[in-house]
Amino acid sequence: MASGRTDSISAPQLTPGPAQTAGEDRPAVWAAGLAKSYGSTVALAGLDLHVAAGETVALLGPNGAGKTTTIGLLVGLLTPGGGQVQVYGQSPSQAVADGLVGAMLQDAGLMPGVRVGELLAMVRGLYPGPLPLDELADIAGLGPLLGRRADRLSGGQAQRVRFAAAIAGDPLLLVLDEPTAAMDVQARRNFWEQIHAFAGRGRTELFATHYLHEADDAADRVIVIAGGRKIADGTPAAIKANFGDRQVRFTLRHGSPALLAALDGVRAVDQDGARVTLHSGDPDATVSSLVRSELRWSGLEVGGPDLETSFLRLLAGQS
């Protein structure tokens, strides 16, 4: 689906560069030891983040992982409780003021009482080098929406207009917080096509999601956070291998449960009476070896990746 986008991924730079690095090498996002608490609740507990200019990076994590807090800090809506963050070598507020950043926030709305075209024209006027209005309408698929009142749109339409508002200034860095949360499958697919149409122009993107497949489809690199910390950082393929465990479930009719762990691809075995759940990194291989084995079974199901389980396993492994 990501036509026109290069799929060759350079090894992610995991060591933060010095903040002073100037010119082309200047990272789009650089954060070190970023921390934030709300009262006694720790939202971020020392996050390091490095996004090179031109990268598309997914911030993947379960609800409450600290994704929205991270994004709030990157766009200057929040101030860090500890650590440092820079966007193109500047403070986030300065980068926003300079028009380098566009953001689609989770609970942001549109100006009431005006038409979509008027709203976008106004937002464009706030940036030094905005996208032409026709190009903007084209990328975001607005068309007939331009003449509609911004406060009388359906959820999906409003989402498109919010996306258009985020890219109206042709920002170098586009930040998206769970942008597809309220979309159906078709809308989601269209949306990512629009994002890639924008990113294909050499822009940097950072998006938060709790869908592994979305991170896999859309990002060059995936940073996994949970409990306010970074727990993994790598290519989608590497992340999927670590976090993409799928469940192979069946009822064991006959045979020794001891054989289950030896099946191909199996990482963990759960048993609830005769009902068996295998956590597998390669469900095809697991099922093949199950068929070849002397085990008798029925009611086979293969479930999708279960991020929560993977996170828990990884977090448990770390502590």
Place this chain on the structure above:
Amino acid sequence: MTGFLALEMRRSLRDARYLIIAVAMPIGLYLLFTGLFGAHGQRAQGLPQPVELMIAMIAYGAMWAVFSATGPRIAHERTIGWTRQLRVTPLSPAAALSGKLLTALAAALPAMALVALTAVVSHHVHLSATQWLALFAAMWAGVVPLALLGLAIGYLAGDEIAFPLTMALYFALGALGGLWIPLSVMPHVMQGLAQSLPSNGVAELGWRIAGGQAPVPKAVLVLTVWLLGSAAAALLAYRRRGTRSAH
């Protein structure tokens, strides 16, 4: 900034609450009151009835114009997240705040001018050009404290209560400030209260100018105190709510 201001103003002029309450209602009340009380009698201010009522209704309309463009609208924008979205654009918070204030003041002008026009057309109210100019300038400046009060409400009150709250304040300031009933028919205690309200201060400036007198120092003092108080309230409210995210 100019684009933001222009769109905010255009939007104000389409707002039904503004058009009905700030523009249509003072005109209707003006025609009603001049009809009820007779066009020729003189009221306590020593001004002809149509002139005195015109000034009261100019103050009344201007007051709702600045309230409607601030309190309920800002509270609504905070609730739906437009304030947050605007915060991640290059528009500075100071520009957004002053844009709101300027929009509110701009919204007051048509409301004021249309009452004056109604008075001129229906009752042939006649003032010198200097008087008209001074009257508009003084009364317009006089609603600045009310606009700031509206900003404070917008940043403090929730979407649910901002509209009824500004509405109640608007009626209270109108009734208690002597815009509906002349001060002279109020009990003595009420007169003292009325003279300490900004609504009365704004009208007092107009009445004095229309009567060919200099504004009373007391009205100017009252408005200055309200200006300082509401400016402080607006700044505190904005710093408390306007710059933070909803979380």
